[in-house]
Amino acid sequence: MVDVMTAFMLVEHAGAATARPPQGRPGYQRILNSERRPQRTKDGWISVLPYTRANFEDIFRAGDREDLANDERIHSARARLDHADALYREVAAILTQRSTLEWLDFCQAPTCPPRPFPPSSSWLTPCRRRPPRGRPLQGDPPAGPVLEDVGAHGPTASRPQWPAHR
Secondary structure, three states: HHHHHHHHHHHHHHHHHHHOOOOOOOOHHHOOOOOOOOEEEEOEEEEEOOOOOHHHHHHHHHOOOHHHOOOOOOOOHHHEEEEHHHHHHHHHHHHOOOOOOHHHHHOOOOOOEEEEEEOOHOOEEEOOOOOOOOOOOOOOOOOOOEEEOOOOOOOOOOOOOOOOOO
16 A cells, blocks of 8 residues: 555656656645645635646735736746745635635636635544445444545545445
């Protein structure tokens, strides 16, 4: 399992370190950025990760920050990566101006996909363990341990159900 996870993560993090001679340190800086996290809104939390120049321009203009919409730090992918800490801090400051719902509505138009971030009390939802793949389901679902499910892409309110008997 360690080898599988190492290989999976190296795709993202080997980057410049795989060149000969190395062109940089291992680690994909955009992912390792300490500012890349859910941001506070007026009434909750949201995760907004602008990628393109247009994404940043839209958010900066929505926050009445025309100075940032014309900032050279967003003009190229390299510049955005080099200045990601500062740019994410600026985005976080702007996001406090509106509610989570207002930002979700706003982000639908400029194609900057948002994701509402649920309160921690909803992160873990009980679900029953499914039988191992390839093993037939016999009898009732086990009464054993209840596992916690955080969903495929982070916290979710879905509750997987035991498959119906056939």
